[in-house]
Every structure is written in structure tokens, then in C-alpha cells.
Amino acid sequence: xxxxxxxxxxxxxxxxxxxxxxxxxxxxxxxxxxxxxxxxxxxxxxxxxxxxxxxxxxxxxxxxxxxxxxxxxxxxxxxxxxxxxxxxxxxxxxxxxx
Amino acid sequence: xxxxxxxxxxxxxxxxxxxxxxxxxxxxxxxxxxxxxxxxxxxxxxxxxxxxxxxxxxxxxxxxxxxxxxxxxxxxxxxxxxxxxxxxxxxxxxxxxxxxxxxxxxxxxxxxxxxxxxxxxxxxxxxxxxxxxxxxxxxxxxxxxxxxxxxxxxxxxxxxxxxxxxxxxxxxxxxxxxxxxxxxxxxxxxxxxxxxxxxxxxxxxxxxxxxxxxxxxxxxxxxxxxxxxxxxxxxxxxxxxxxxxxxxxxxxxxxxxxxxxxxxxxxxxxxxxxxxxxxxxxxxxxxxxxxxxxxxxxxxxxxxxxxxxxxxxxxxxxxxxxxxxxxxxxxxxxxxxxxxxxxxxxxxxxxxxxxxxxxxxxxxxxxxxxxxxxxxxxxxxxxxxxxxxxxxxxxxxxxxxxxxxxxxxxxxxxxxxxxxxxxxxxxxxxxxxxxxxxxxxxxxxxxxxxxxxxxxxxxxxxxxxxxxxxxxxxxxxxxxxxxxxxxxxxxxxxxxxxxxxxxxxxxxxxxxxxxxxxxxxxxxxxxxxxxxxxxxxxxxxxxxxxxxxxx
Numbered sequence: 001x002x003x004x005x006x007x008x009x010x011x012x013x014x015x016x017x018x019x020x021x022x023x024x025x026x027x028x029x030x031x032x033x034x035x036x037x038x039x040x041x042x043x044x045x046x047x048x049x050x051x052x053x054x055x056x057x058x059x060x061x062x063x064x065x066x067x068x069x070x071x072x073x074x075x076x077x078x079x080x081x082x083x084x085x086x087x088x089x090x091x092x093x094x095x096x097x098x
Numbered sequence: 099x100x101x102x103x104x105x106x107x108x109x110x111x112x113x114x115x116x117x118x119x120x121x122x123x124x125x126x127x128x129x130x131x132x133x134x135x136x137x138x139x140x141x142x143x144x145x146x147x148x149x150x151x152x153x154x155x156x157x158x159x160x161x162x163x164x165x166x167x168x169x170x171x172x173x174x175x176x177x178x179x180x181x182x183x184x185x186x187x188x189x190x191x192x193x194x195x196x197x198x199x200x201x202x203x204x205x206x207x208x209x210x211x212x213x214x215x216x217x218x219x220x221x222x223x224x225x226x227x228x229x230x231x232x233x234x235x236x237x238x239x240x241x242x243x244x245x246x247x248x249x250x251x252x253x254x255x256x257x258x259x260x261x262x263x264x265x266x267x268x269x270x271x272x273x274x275x276x277x278x279x280x281x282x283x284x285x286x287x288x289x290x291x292x293x294x295x296x297x298x299x300x301x302x303x304x305x306x307x308x309x310x311x312x313x314x315x316x317x318x319x320x321x322x323x324x325x326x327x328x329x330x331x332x333x334x335x336x337x338x339x340x341x342x343x344x345x346x347x348x349x350x351x352x353x354x355x356x357x358x359x360x361x362x363x364x365x366x367x368x369x370x371x372x373x374x375x376x377x378x379x380x381x382x383x384x385x386x387x388x389x390x391x392x393x394x395x396x397x398x399x400x401x402x403x404x405x406x407x408x409x410x411x412x413x414x415x416x417x418x419x420x421x422x423x424x425x426x427x428x429x430x431x432x433x434x435x436x437x438x439x440x441x442x443x444x445x446x447x448x449x450x451x452x453x454x455x456x457x458x459x460x461x462x463x464x465x466x467x468x469x470x471x472x473x474x475x476x477x478x479x480x481x482x483x484x485x486x487x488x489x490x491x492x493x494x495x496x497x498x499x500x501x502x503x504x505x506x507x508x509x510x511x512x513x514x515x516x517x518x519x520x521x522x523x524x525x526x527x528x529x530x531x532x533x534x535x536x537x538x539x540x541x542x543x544x545x546x547x548x549x550x551x552x553x554x555x556x557x558x559x560x561x562x563x564x565x566x567x568x569x570x571x572x573x574x575x576x577x578x579x580x581x582x583x584x585x586x587x588x589x590x591x592x593x594x595x596x597x598x599x600x601x602x603x604x605x606x607x608x609x610x611x612x613x614x615x616x617x618x619x620x621x622x623x624x625x626x627x628x629x630x631x632x633x634x635x636x637x638x639x640x641x642x643x644x645x646x647x648x649x
Contacts, residue, residue, distance in 0.1 A: 021219060024219050024220075024223070025170075026173070028173070032176060032180075033176070057180050057181065057182035058177055059177055059180050059183050059208065060180075060182050062223060063211065063220065
């Protein structure tokens with residue numbers, strides 16, 4: 001695991017959750033699986049909340065209670081941060097379809 | 099085990115199946131198995147091994163199950179590979195906590211967390227965590243896959259079985275099961291009948307005193323378990339098993355023919371489907387369609403199924419049936435079928451509460467989505483829609499209005515759909531008494547609930563099971579009334595409850611005038627055989643049902 005620089009450069013973006021049940025079960029599993037394919041630290045945040053959550057933990061993502069129709073904020077830091085954020089945004093845009 | 103150990107006989111209520119001779123396998127909870135904790139390093143290794151074994155279980159299950167079950171299990175599988183879950187457990191182990199305690203504490207904490215806060219979808223996932231907690235614990239305590247260590251042909255004895263525990267067991271290897279709790283109309287009983295598993299429920303068993311591994315005879319038809327049978331009893335059991343094999347051969351002979359009574363009356367026999375897996379092993383050629391599809395499994399994951407997911411299942415039913423009619427019942431949750439996130443918790447009497455159609459009206463979005471999916475599937479084949487737990491005609495009127503609205507919306511959006519016949523399940527005495535007042539396109543009698551509500555005997559209470567008599571004059575009078583209402587209004591009447599899956603009751607039902615029965619797939623053969631042996635009561639020289647054995 002690569003050590004992150006003390007002053008992390010976060011790459012940020014957001015996308016709206018289209019799944020009618022929000023970010024639950026199946027979407028949560030897909031999102032964490034995708035996040036885990038990147039070396040970068042990937043975090044997400046529900047709209048209107050201040051705390052960031054590790055996007056690689058299905059348990060944490062499930063408990064985020066990110067709702068349908070709301071934007072999900074995504075940030076990543078590390079060597080492949082740009083690609084990680086782009087991939088997660090794309091996943092949300094295509095409503096978790098493979 | 100001493101060969102001279104005394105023979106002991108335990109009586110219960112036979113649900114279905116025949117005679118089996120095999121070793122006893124006594125199911126004890128994983129907590130009782132206990133384990134001796136080692137040093138922290140050993141405990142950490144034990145946890146890792148248990149997590150890996152649980153992952154392998156889940157991967158194998160995902161492989162074997164349909165896509166829906168797969169989605170549910172994927173979440174559990176993902177949790178096993180979540181540092182957020184496992185790291186704190188390993189930390190506790192490093193501090194000297196035994197692996198099983200550290201695991202259970204962390205998972206129990208998470209389960210409480212999921213249930214707190216009133217988020218219904220999250221609360222429903224708590225079931226997954228609890229399932230996972232048990233699965234890993236089984237590996238830690240060496241119990242492995244449920245009954246993986248049971249010898250072939252074993253007779254399972256347990257305090258009780260939950261539907262999920264029942265489905266987790268490979269019954270093709272076992273002789274059958276006896277439970278201390280349960281009732282013949284419980285969901286486990288329904289599952290057992292559909293799959294032809296020999297099952298006796300409500301047996302008063304001293305679980306701790308039974309000789310695990312000792313020889314026993316299960317006579318599921320008689321509702322009896324004989325522990326340490328003598329030589330003569332063993333010989334009789336072996337003979338009975340041979341006779342049953344011969345019976346099975348005569349069943350094969352009637353199975354592929356349309357059912358007809360001995361006096362030549364045609365009777366339609368349909369299948370009850372409670373899970374998509376049943377379709378894989380069942381030939382549509384042996385039945386006249388599907389008389390009851392239970393859709394609860396679609397909603398069992400706690401996440402509500404999308405319209406497309408539902409349509410895919412309904413389409414699969416129509417494809418399987420190949421032009422035969424397919425009756426789909428709308429969601430029938432509540433009562434003894436709680437559904438996390440949908441049913442209401444804490445009702446003082448859930449059987450008399452918000453269940454069936456009543457619950458659907460309280461969850462209009464869920465109901466409308468199912469009606470929409472059904473109307474769209476109806477464009478592709480002979481699909482019928484059946485409403486559960488209807489009490490008053492106004493409910494049918496309201497349901498029809500909702501269906502009409504959804505169809506109008508689909509048509510406006512240019513989406514193909516059709517208006518399916520809309521019928522009612524008759525399971526509330528009020529509906530049975532006034533059946534002719536309902537503008538239903540068909541009636542289907544749900545005998546389990548009709549008996550429960552007529553006799554005021556809870557389906558899940560073995561103490562009153564004897565009073566819940568399907569042959570009671572009151573129940574049969576209600577059945578006859580529904581048949582009369584159907585012929586007066588010129589619509590079909592069928593019976594899809596457990597009575598139709600019980601060969602000994604077939605004659606009684608035909609006496610009531612029924613010509614259409616929908617039964618558990620495993621009972622289609624025995625029911626057809628009973629029909630073939632039936633001669634109408636008006637027939638000269640016969641006063642009985644022809645099936646009744648008079649005992």
C-alpha cells in the first residue's frame with residue numbers, strides 16, 4: 001500500500017443516484033467493488049453531510065443512507081485518483097448497470 | 099450405542115412424505131457447540147479460516163441460486179472482505195478476546211446499528227448480517243455447512259426449523275425431519291410438501307436425551323418417530339419403503355395424463371409455485387398450468403423488486419407454462435410472513451392485521467408497481483392476477499381501479515400491456531359467506547387461512563392444531579358456498595390451499611363440487627391418483643368419497 005502524501009490532493013466530482021432505492025445492497029456492492037480496483041483512497045459523501053466515507057467498505061457505504069435523486073459526492077487521492085473518480089461517476093450515470 | 103437400548107416412540111403431526119429408516123441427526127444451535135479458545139495468533143488464524151470458508155460457501159450458493167438470491171448473497175460476500183468489519187474483530191482478538199466472541203460482538207453491534215434509526219431498507223439488511231454472523235460462527239465452532247456432517251439417509255431432529263434453514267439443507271441426502279415446534283400449515287410445511295421432504299412437526303421430543311447417530315424410523319404419514327426400533331419394526335419399515343417405491347411407479351403412470359375421476363369427470367390439477375427454482379425440476383406436462391404463484395420471494399431481500407425484474411419472472415412463468423394459464427398472486431406479506439421494510443412490526447395480532455391486500459393498499463407504490471408489471475406481462479400470455487386476503491367487495495373495486503389506472507398510464511406511454519382477469523382468494527369467512535357479491539373474474543379458495551379464521555385456530559400454534567380440522571362441516575359449508583357463487587356467476591372456482599395437496603382430502607373437495615385444484619408440485623402425482631380413484635357421491639352403490647379410508 002502506497003503511503004499518501006501528508007497534504008493530499010483530492011480529485012472531486014459528484015453524480016446523482018438514480019436507483020429508486022438509493023445506494024443500498026446491490027448498488028453499494030458494485031460501487032465498493034469498483035472502488036477497490038483503484039490504488040487511490042476513494043471516499044464518498046451523501047449530499048448535505050460533512051463526513052466522508054471509505055468507498056471501499058460495503059458496510060460503511062450501506063450505512064451512508066444516500067438517497068435516490070440526490071447527488072453523491074466522490075473524491076479520491078493517490079496515483080490513479082482521476083481514473084477512480086471518473087469510473088465511479090460513470091457507474092452512477094449508468095445506474096449501476098454492468 | 100447399545101443394540102438393546104429401549105425402543106421409544108414419539109408422536110407428532112405428519113406433514114407429508116413416507117417411511118424412512120436412518121441414523122438420528124440432532125440439530126443443536128451453533129452456540130451450544132462451544133469451542134476452546136487458543137492463543138491470540140491461533141484465534142486470528144481461526145477467524146481468517148472461518149471467513150475464507152464462509153466466502154467459499156457463499157460463492158457456491160451464488161453459483162447455484164438464481165440471480166435474485168445471488169444479489170442478496172453478494173452483499174454478504176462483500177462484507178466478508180470489508181476491513182471496516184474485520185479489522186476491529188482482529189484487534190479485539192489481538193487483545194485476547196476469543197475469535198468467536200470477538201466476531202459475534204462486532205456483528206451484533208453492527209446489526210443493532212442497522213436496526214437503529216428507523217431506516218426500513220437498512221433494517222432489512224440486518225437479516226443479512228445476522229445470517230452472516232451465524233455462518234461464520236458455524237465455521238468457527240466446526241459445525242461447517244448446516245448438516246454437512248450428517249450421514250446419508252439421516253433423520254434430522256430439531257427444536258424448530260426456519261424457512262431459510264430449511265432451504266439451506268440438502269434434503270436429497272436425508273431421510274426426513276422431525277421438529278418439536280411447527281404446525282402442518284407453517285411455511286416450512288409448505289416448502290416440505292412442495293419438495294416432497296418427509297416431515298413431522300409438533301412432536302414432543304426430549305432433544306437432549308435423544309441418541310445422536312442412533313437408528314430411528316420416521317413414518318411421516320403416521321406422524322411418528324421410533325427411536326431404537328426392534329428388529330421386527332425395522333423389517334416393517336424396510337417393507338414399507340419398498341411398497342412406497344412401487345406406489346411411486348404407479349404415480350408415474352397417472353402423472354402425465356389429464357386427471358379424471360373413476361366416473362369420468364375431468365378435474366384440472368394445477369401447480370403452486372413458491373420459488374423460481376421449482377420450475378427447473380418440474381415438467382409443465384404434468385399439470386394444467388399454475389394455479390398459485392407466491393410472489394413473496396421477490397420481495398424477500400428487503401429491497402423492493404424493480405418492475406423489469408418482476409416482469410422477467412412473470413415472463414419466465416408464462417414461458418414455462420407454454421400456453422397454460424398462470425395465476426399470480428399479488429404480494430401476500432404479513433401474518434406469519436413478516437417482510438422487513440414492508441410489514442408493520444409490533445401488531446398485537448398480525449393474523450388479524452395489516453396483511454395481504456390490506457398491506458398492499460397501505461403500500462400503494464409497491465402495489466402499483468406490481469400491478470404494472472403484471473399488466474405488462476399479461477400482454478405476453480394467459481396471465482391472471484389474484485388478490486390475497488380480500489374481505490369486502492369494496493377492496494376488489496379499489497384494486498380494480500388501481501389496476502385500471504396503471505393500465506391507462508402504460509397505454510398513454512405506449513407500453514404494451516393487457517388487462518389480466520382479476521380474481522380473489524377466498525380465505526376470510528366474510529368473503530366465503532358473501533362470495534357472490536364480489537365482481538371477481540375467478541375465485542380461488544385459500545384453505546389454510548380459511549380454516550384458521552373459521553376455527554379461530556392460529557396456523558402457527560400446535561396446541562390448537564387438532565381443532566383446525568379441514569373436514570369440519572363449517573369449513574366444507576364455506577367451500578360449497580364459494581363453488582355455488584362461482585357457478586351462479588359463471589366464473590371459475592379453484593382451491594389452492596394445502597387441502598388440495600393432501601390426497602386424503604381430495605374426495606372431500608370433489609364432493610363439495612370443486613373441479614379445479616392447485617397443489618404443491620410434489621403432490622401432483624398423489625393428488626391425480628386420488629382423483630382417479632374417486633367416484634362421485636351420487637354414483638349408485640357408493641356413499642362415500644371413495645378416497646376416505648374411514649379411519
